[in-house]
Amino acid sequence: MIGDLDILAFGAHPDDVEIGMAGTMILHAQKGYKTGICDLTLAELSSNGNVEMRQREAAQAAKVLGLQERINLELPDRGLRLTESYLQKVAQVIRKYKPSIVFIPHPEDRHPDHGNCSRLVEEAVFSAGIRKYQVEGELPAHRVDKVYYYFINGYERPHFSVDISEVSVEKKESLKAYKSQFIASDEGVETPLNNGYIEAVEARDTLFGKEAGLKCAEGFFSRRPLVINDLLGD
Numbered sequence: 001m002i003g004d005l006d007i008l009a010f011g012a013h014p015d016d017v018e019i020g021m022a023g024t025m026i027l028h029a030q031k032g033y034k035t036g037i038c039d040l041t042l043a044e045l046s047s048n049g050n051v052e053m054r055q056r057e058a059a060q061a062a063k064v065l066g067l068q069e070r071i072n073l074e075l076p077d078r079g080l081r082l083t084e085s086y087l088q089k090v091a092q093v094i095r096k097y098k099p100s101i102v103f104i105p106h107p108e109d110r111h112p113d114h115g116n117c118s119r120l121v122e123e124a125v126f127s128a129g130i131r132k133y134q135v136e137g138e139l140p141a142h143r144v145d146k147v148y149y150y151f152i153n154g155y156e157r158p159h160f161s162v163d164i165s166e167v168s169v170e171k172k173e174s175l176k177a178y179k180s181q182f183i184a185s186d187e188g189v190e191t192p193l194n195n196g197y198i199e200a201v202e203a204r205d206t207l208f209g210k211e212a213g214l215k216c217a218e219g220f221f222s223r224r225p226l227v228i229n230d231l232l233g234d
Contacts, residue, residue, distance in 0.1 A: 005068060006033040008099035009150070010090070012080060012117035013043040014058035014072070015178045020150030021103060021218050022065060022171040029066030030167075036069035037062070038093050040117055045077040048188035049180025059150050061177040064170055066134055069097065080116035082123060088135045090124035090230055095139035106149040106156065122147070142160025149221040151204070159227060160218025161208050165215035166206065172198065 007028055011017040017037050029035050039058065042051045073089050104121045105114040127133045129143035129215045164171060175182055175198050184194040209216035
């Protein structure tokens, strides 16, 4: 293991994190922070592609993002439920990698797996910080400093934004790594993902950017108040 992660982003499927916050992951990796993604499922029920192909695509995207770690818990696609066994698996990952910041999908999303992922990880973050909570491997408790939410399909006015203008090309490259999902082919079927989806993500990033006076940005939600100590600083 490479050591503690600064940022650990969770997604229900490989490509969720890339859709919502690839630019933010790239920027922080470029600054020398240790970043990682934990995909909860292999997305085995996806309409296009297969597990082996999706894993190759995820590995390719991880290189673009500059990740230190990419983990997959292999929980069942469309079966993300708030069960004790799943909770322990997620809490074990949090204790193992000791992230300072955890990112999870915004709970309001058209895909039920994204909302279920959000609730499951929320609970696991809390449990991982309880000293007497038991997980496999007897890992010590770890309290995450901050939890933020990224958007996949939905749109809400963000509580804060990250300027990704300088890495928007790299974000698109990470999305295009998932050819089975975002690129229509004769072998596949038409889905919302391969019918202008990347363009829709870019449009949302542009909208978030314009609202903040930037070329493009990724927006995030926080359940806790954001603390600003220097009102005149960046």
